[in-house]
Amino acid sequence: MTLLAHDRYCDQIAHQVGQLRAVVTSGADLSATVPTCPDWTLEQLVRHMGGALRWVELMVRTRAQEEIPEEKVPGHEGPDAEGDPASLDTWLAETGDMIVDTLREAGPDATVWAWAGVLNAGFWARRMAHEITVHRADATLAAGLPYEVAPDVAADAIDEWLGIIEFVQRTAPERVADDLRGPGVRSIHLHATDTAPELNAEWIVELTDEGVGWRRGHEKATAALRGPLTEVLLAFYRRVPLDSPGLEVLGERELLEFWLERSSFG
Numbered sequence: 001m002t003l004l005a006h007d008r009y010c011d012q013i014a015h016q017v018g019q020l021r022a023v024v025t026s027g028a029d030l031s032a033t034v035p036t037c038p039d040w041t042l043e044q045l046v047r048h049m050g051g052a053l054r055w056v057e058l059m060v061r062t063r064a065q066e067e068i069p070e071e072k073v074p075g076h077e078g079p080d081a082e083g084d085p086a087s088l089d090t091w092l093a094e095t096g097d098m099i100v101d102t103l104r105e106a107g108p109d110a111t112v113w114a115w116a117g118v119l120n121a122g123f124w125a126r127r128m129a130h131e132i133t134v135h136r137a138d139a140t141l142a143a144g145l146p147y148e149v150a151p152d153v154a155a156d157a158i159d160e161w162l163g164i165i166e167f168v169q170r171t172a173p174e175r176v177a178d179d180l181r182g183p184g185v186r187s188i189h190l191h192a193t194d195t196a197p198e199l200n201a202e203w204i205v206e207l208t209d210e211g212v213g214w215r216r217g218h219e220k221a222t223a224a225l226r227g228p229l230t231e232v233l234l235a236f237y238r239r240v241p242l243d244s245p246g247l248e249v250l251g252e253r254e255l256l257e258f259w260l261e262r263s264s265f266g
Helices: 006-024 042-061 085-106 122-144 151-171 178-182 229-236 253-262
Strands: 037-041 188-193 202-208 211-216 222-228 247-251
Touching: 006 085, 006 122, 006 151, 037 042, 042 085, 042 122, 085 122, 122 151, 151 188, 151 202, 151 211, 151 222, 151 229, 188 211, 188 253, 202 253, 222 229, 222 253, 247 253
Parallel strands: 188 222
Antiparallel strands: 188 202, 202 211, 222 247
């Protein structure tokens, strides 16, 4: 697995902020419930995402060596006015500029507190790039708008989450991810059908009594999920059902459903 370049993650954050702003100003109902995050309205989702970006920006800018409480982050909650797309858009635009400028200035190797064992700004650039990529899917699905993501970003988003699952199992075995352990070896094959061969957008995920392991590649598995990469990504993050157009499930569907439910811990 090779990470994308730091500047690529920064570019992606900037791009996704722009796309999220387009949803905000599209005329979509900001009070509508987000189907994939039913505890939030569309406005609450946007405020959550913008607040997360501001939280990371402050930690990277100050080279924080411990977690900064959200209540100490200026502008974390967003504009005072509710239901006002113009105010929300202005806040989000400022937020995007702030975090991208800060991450570019810091570079990937600046030492910063993080929760997954990689203590640098590069971790946060990658994490926020994929966080906003997926939450922008939530927003576009809520607004009934089309969703696209660049193939290299989509593939790296799957890599990153598989890596997070491994980290959680190593450091917090009592978490939900521990349910993924089991006797023998069960495997899942994720297979993007619309990408160039050099991207190698296929994954083998193995569930064993030692935990979850994964690698890129094409191999026979207990269950398989095939389809366009964007759809595979959205199904992997449980943003679309397995029966969505373009997706195909082969083998033991129950194992795939079990995996998707247990691997989406928060």
